[in-house]
Amino acid sequence: MVSKVAVAGATGNIGLPIVQQLVAAKFDVVVLSRSENPSGLPAGVTIRKVDYESIESLTAALQGVDAVVSAVGSAALAGQIKIIDAAVAAGVKRFLPSEFGNDTEHPAVRALPVFGPKIAVQEHLKKVAAESSLTYTFVVTAGFLDWGLQAGFLLGPLKERKAEIYDDGSQEFSATTIATIGRGIASVLQHLDETKNRTVYFHEAVVSQAKILSIAKELTPGETWAVTESKSAALKARADEKLAKGIFDAEVAVSLIKYSIFGPGFDPVLRKLDNELLGIKTISDDELRAIVKSAL
Structure with a gap:
């Protein structure tokens, strides 16, 4: 059973929704932070100041922690190796690395250099899990639906009524809102046995650029x-x-990353879904319209 969860990268675009959903699910949340007073976090979390370059500092901060969820950004992906090693030293049960996007089990995705740091972390976790009591879960949710639209990543600057579509925009892909990514992570930690040492897949919708543009x-x-x-x-x-x-x-x-979503040969629609296990529902057409509307 997991009760105390530490989060790295807790104030980022994906980290904050994860923290919020873990708090909502009644986990005791510890935020690992370089700052003693990070802003914007929900009430009730514990802040533990850490030096991410020091395994000793990280090990001390992870004492009494059952699981670690990493939501660090791309520049800090390689640094997860030290967090993993500290988790082993501190006796942590489960580690979820910063994934949450493309299916890095797919050979074409793995071949792209942008995913190299994530794959290196995966391989380190597999090695560590074979040699210690630490277990892992890789969480794949495909595109970030609401954030991707608001940031202009999935279609372009919608507020300016501009869009860029690739190859006629008909390529379908899975997508998930960031709040639901947080809910799914909380559910993974409530299903330790079923999610042990494997990749977990869930999504909320299958969309295309053409469909989103039509709604817009x-x-x-x-x-x-x-x-x-x-x-x-x-x-x-x-x-x-x-x-x-x-x-x-x-x-x-x-x-x-865009090429891996919109280009050929990447199978961006997730097929091996764990939605039922995790209690994640797909969204209705009206809910999709509301998400698109919020980005306009």
């Missing part, structure tokens, strides 16, 4: 939309050009 246009009658039609292959070519020069920057990362 229906919700903005009489307004003019500027729609750019692009090729997903251009995303890969743009990234490859920079990578050939030894450049790996945010543009490369974003291009490759």
